[in-house]
Amino acid sequence: MKPTAIIVTIGDEILIGQIANSNSQWLAQKLFSIGFTVVKMVSIGDNPQEVKDILEYTKNRYALVIFTGGLGPTNDDKTKLILTQWFNSKLILNEDVLANITNMVFRRTGSHILNQRNHDQALVPECCTVLQNEVGTAPGMIFNKCGNNTVYVSLPGVPFEMKWIYENHVLNFVQQNFDLIPQTYDLFYVMGISESALAHRLEEWENSLPEEWKPAYLPSAGLIKLRIFRPNPITEIYANSLAELTNLLGENLVASNEESVQDSIARLLIANNLTIGTAESCTGGNIAKTFTSKSGASHYFKGSVVAYSNDVKINLLGVKSESLNQFGAVSKEVAEQMAIGLAKKTNCHIAIATTGVAGPTGGTIDKPVGTVWISIYIMGQIFSEKFQFSTLREVNIERSTNTAIYLTYKHLSDFIKQ
Amino acid sequence: MKPTAIIVTIGDEILIGQIANSNSQWLAQKLFSIGFTVVKMVSIGDNPQEVKDILEYTKNRYALVIFTGGLGPTNDDKTKLILTQWFNSKLILNEDVLANITNMVFRRTGSHILNQRNHDQALVPECCTVLQNEVGTAPGMIFNKCGNNTVYVSLPGVPFEMKWIYENHVLNFVQQNFDLIPQTYDLFYVMGISESALAHRLEEWENSLPEEWKPAYLPSAGLIKLRIFRPNPITEIYANSLAELTNLLGENLVASNEESVQDSIARLLIANNLTIGTAESCTGGNIAKTFTSKSGASHYFKGSVVAYSNDVKINLLGVKSESLNQFGAVSKEVAEQMAIGLAKKTNCHIAIATTGVAGPTGGTIDKPVGTVWISIYIMGQIFSEKFQFSTLREVNIERSTNTAIYLTYKHLSDFIKQ
Numbered sequence: 001m002k003p004t005a006i007i008v009t010i011g012d013e014i015l016i017g018q019i020a021n022s023n024s025q026w027l028a029q030k031l032f033s034i035g036f037t038v039v040k041m042v043s044i045g046d047n048p049q050e051v052k053d054i055l056e057y058t059k060n061r062y063a064l065v066i067f068t069g070g071l072g073p074t075n076d077d078k079t080k081l082i083l084t085q086w087f088n089s090k091l092i093l094n095e096d097v098l099a100n101i102t103n104m105v106f107r108r109t110g111s112h113i114l115n116q117r118n119h120d121q122a123l124v125p126e127c128c129t130v131l132q133n134e135v136g137t138a139p140g141m142i143f144n145k146c147g148n149n150t151v152y153v154s155l156p157g158v159p160f161e162m163k164w165i166y167e168n169h170v171l172n173f174v175q176q177n178f179d180l181i182p183q184t185y186d187l188f189y190v191m192g193i194s195e196s197a198l199a200h201r202l203e204e205w206e207n208s209l210p211e212e213w214k215p216a217y218l219p220s221a222g223l224i225k226l227r228i229f230r231p232n233p234i235t236e237i238y239a240n241s242l243a244e245l246t247n248l249l250g251e252n253l254v255a256s257n258e259e260s261v262q263d264s265i266a267r268l269l270i271a272n273n274l275t276i277g278t279a280e281s282c283t284g285g286n287i288a289k290t291f292t293s294k295s296g297a298s299h300y301f302k303g304s305v306v307a308y309s310n311d312v313k314i315n316l317l318g319v320k321s322e323s324l325n326q327f328g329a330v331s332k333e334v335a336e337q338m339a340i341g342l343a344k345k346t347n348c349h350i351a352i353a354t355t356g357v358a359g360p361t362g363g364t365i366d367k368p369v370g371t372v373w374i375s376i377y378i379m380g381q382i383f384s385e386k387f388q389f390s391t392l393r394e395v396n397i398e399r400s401t402n403t404a405i406y407l408t409y410k411h412l413s414d415f416i417k418q
Numbered sequence: 419m420k421p422t423a424i425i426v427t428i429g430d431e432i433l434i435g436q437i438a439n440s441n442s443q444w445l446a447q448k449l450f451s452i453g454f455t456v457v458k459m460v461s462i463g464d465n466p467q468e469v470k471d472i473l474e475y476t477k478n479r480y481a482l483v484i485f486t487g488g489l490g491p492t493n494d495d496k497t498k499l500i501l502t503q504w505f506n507s508k509l510i511l512n513e514d515v516l517a518n519i520t521n522m523v524f525r526r527t528g529s530h531i532l533n534q535r536n537h538d539q540a541l542v543p544e545c546c547t548v549l550q551n552e553v554g555t556a557p558g559m560i561f562n563k564c565g566n567n568t569v570y571v572s573l574p575g576v577p578f579e580m581k582w583i584y585e586n587h588v589l590n591f592v593q594q595n596f597d598l599i600p601q602t603y604d605l606f607y608v609m610g611i612s613e614s615a616l617a618h619r620l621e622e623w624e625n626s627l628p629e630e631w632k633p634a635y636l637p638s639a640g641l642i643k644l645r646i647f648r649p650n651p652i653t654e655i656y657a658n659s660l661a662e663l664t665n666l667l668g669e670n671l672v673a674s675n676e677e678s679v680q681d682s683i684a685r686l687l688i689a690n691n692l693t694i695g696t697a698e699s700c701t702g703g704n705i706a707k708t709f710t711s712k713s714g715a716s717h718y719f720k721g722s723v724v725a726y727s728n729d730v731k732i733n734l735l736g737v738k739s740e741s742l743n744q745f746g747a748v749s750k751e752v753a754e755q756m757a758i759g760l761a762k763k764t765n766c767h768i769a770i771a772t773t774g775v776a777g778p779t780g781g782t783i784d785k786p787v788g789t790v791w792i793s794i795y796i797m798g799q800i801f802s803e804k805f806q807f808s809t810l811r812e813v814n815i816e817r818s819t820n821t822a823i824y825l826t827y828k829h830l831s832d833f834i835k836q
Contacts, residue, residue, distance in 0.1 A: 013634065013636055013645070014446070015446055015458075016447065017442075017448070017449075018643075018645065020438060021442065021443065022438065024461075025432075028432070028434055029435030032433075041461040042458060042459070044458055046634070073614040074635040076632060076633070109612070109615075116618075117617055135810075158638070160639075160812070194526060194527070195490060195492065196492075196536045197527075200533045200535060206493065216430060216494040218436070219490070284706060284709075285703035285704075285707040285710060285722055285724070286703075288702060288703035288724045292702025295778055296779070297702070297726065302726055302727045303723065303725050303730030304703055304722070305722070305723050306696075306703070306710065306724075308720055308721045308722075309693075309716070311720060312695075312721035315765070345734050346730045346733065390578070392553075392578055394578070394711075
């Protein structure tokens with residue numbers, strides 16, 4: 001059987017939109033990278049019939065089916081019972097799982113006494129391979145010798161538990177049991193051009209490519225990601241096509257190869273021993289968060305001031321109150337003083353400042369919702385630009401963030417070339 | 419037909435995990451709230467056969483099918499052609515759409531000249547109802563008089579465009595064409611207790627409930643959300659059950675009814691004319707972001723300092739360098755000085771400070787990865803607590819954020835009661 005896979009999430013919370021389905025995305029990335037073709041993702045409710053329908057539909061049709069969710073200690077969690085029944089198996093106590101649960105509960109509560117619910121999490125279907133969960137109480141399960149050619153895996157729905165069991169057990173299992181060829185794609189981050197103008201520019205190049213290399217365009221606020229599946233091993237023709245693409249993209253290409261634009265900035269900062277910080281009004285800490293969510297950020301990210309009020313702009317960033325009165329908080333003067341003030345106060349080489357009207361309220365005739373000033377300070381030089389984004393708050397925050405990061409990359413790489 | 423719905427996303431980018439499927443979550447929330455039962459969500463690739471399979475499978479079986487994705491101007495977008503073919507229709511030029519596209523392109527580029535790709539976005543299937551898109555170039559489409567009882571809707575994949583068309587066209591259409599009863603749920607945010615201990619505490623109460631009111635438990639880092647579907651209209655028995663639940667949850671209940679804990683804090687701040695700010699080390703701006711992502715935050719959120727370096731702790735927050743030397747950056751002394759310093763510098767009444775080792779590097783024997791100090795300053799009083807969270811960076815950031823918000827809520831509500 002070809003290494004095809006289906007990812008299934010179980011839980012009403014996804015069908016009513018209460019939570020994001022981040023598990024499916026994470027698993028899809030992992031399965032793709034090791035060589036699986038994820039054909040479909042499905043979300044269904046905590047409903048025995050729906051689970052059974054999926055089991056029937058997928059058996060002997062796909063190589064691998066991964067379920068997440070429905071393994072908790074509470075009454076709404078039914079996945080383990082449904083699987084036990086469908087595989088004509090029965091629940092038995094697993095002593096290793098029991099020991100692990102006892103240990104987890106002791107670490108959390110200081111007591112060795114388990115309540116019935118935690119105890120019952122150590123009951124597992126007799127026919128499955130049990131996957132120990134060292135970061136939670138629900139074990140994972142692999143059903144691979146249960147009467148059909150499809151391998152079924154059941155994992156908890158809590159994201160960090162699911163990830164831990166995948167990385168510590170499932171990955172190894174599938175690599176040993178399937179013929180897999182690792183796969184990846186090349187990714188190009190393109191800014192400062194519209195999607196249709198970009199497609200127009202690349203038209204001739206795109207027509208010259210074989211079908212399997214046709215690029216996919218992923219537009220988001222102010223940024224287009226261009227994706228091309230990379231042959232394994234890489235051929236000379238492919239390498240030449242990419243070189244031509246890089247040439248066509250020119251200055252609009254801001255990062256590539258699975259690196260985000262922030263990663264490109266981080267690479268430049270580390271290589272040149274430089275540090276960065278942010279002074280954010282309308283982006284509210286979003287730019288800082290994109291830097292600090294990466295491990296190792298403390299080597300180049302000094303810190304940030306979220307300046308929602310004039311007090312903060314004046315006291316922490318040294319913005320002049322006359323400038324606030326004369327030009328308003330959303331102005332070139334204030335954006336520049338914020339950037340310079342942050343660089344001075346935090347001793348960083350580069351400072352990003354944003355000030356704007358995110359909306360939905362706060363707009364005026366002169367400065368409607370979506371008006372944003374962005375200033376980039378780079379060791380004594382300052383670059384400022386005004387933008388008119390959208391009427392939607394979330395779009396304004398996202399576009400301001402993306403644009404500020406893009407401008408930082410552009411001015412920083414120019415600066416370093418000097 | 420019962421108001422059942424299926425949400426389908428089209429795009430390889432979801433199947434390889436390149437992007438999160440945020441569209442499905444958003445649509446699921448909206449459809450649930452107006453009265454649809456979302457039975458399933460499916461993600462498939464940019465593959466004509468898969469789209470046709472879904473069309474065949476769903477016709478006359480579900481009331482509504484919403485597709486998102488595959489409507490862009492580039493070659494990888496095929497949804498419109500597939501739908502046109504499946505409905506035995508043909509593409510015709512829609513003058514209103516063409517005018518809208520021309521207008522959009524003019525606003526973006528200053529030119530009235532369309533390239534072929536943008537022009538072709540004005541071609542629509544003859545049999546559909548066209549939904550004008552005033553925030554992008556791809557129109558939406560409703561197929562409701564095309565030979566079967568299922569209503570098919572096709573929307574662009576760019577989230578803000580999809581949302582705009584839903585809110586301005588689709589919502590009105592489905593409300594006029596289906597018998598819908600609005601539905602909602604009651605949501606209880608519970609902290610400071612484990613999932614199994616909570617289920618244990620609620621056991622007797624839960625057993626007394628009819629099946630349709632059985633609560634669902636949604637655990638995340640340090641927070642459990644308890645969800646119960648609310649009958650419409652509310653009955654007295656239901657109201658009594660909730661009152662009993664509230665009583666059982668006691669101090670562990672930190673917010674309820676679709677409000678997040680931040681919303682509860684915001685409500686307390688606004689009612690008492692108080693302001694808040696954050697001084698964040700290990701949470702890197704995440705707490706600020708949870709406040710500032712909500713419209714109206716500028717009424718109570720003063721600002722934030724992300725203090726990744728000692729420079730920033732000293733210069734912006736007034737932390738003493740002797741304290742950093744003597745106790746280290748991750749210490750009660752530094753956490754408290756950060757909170758007090760922020761409150762002083764930004765003139766805010768309440769300050770939240772975090773300092774910890776998020777990991778994966780930076781741990782020591784005394785202060786392993788996961789060690790976090792949280793201090794909450796409230797008008798002259800200070801409350802500090804040390805936590806030992808996880809070995810995983812993302813869990814440490816999330817648990818620190820959730821716990822800091824929980825402690826803020828707890829101490830603030832106690833303070834106000836005084």
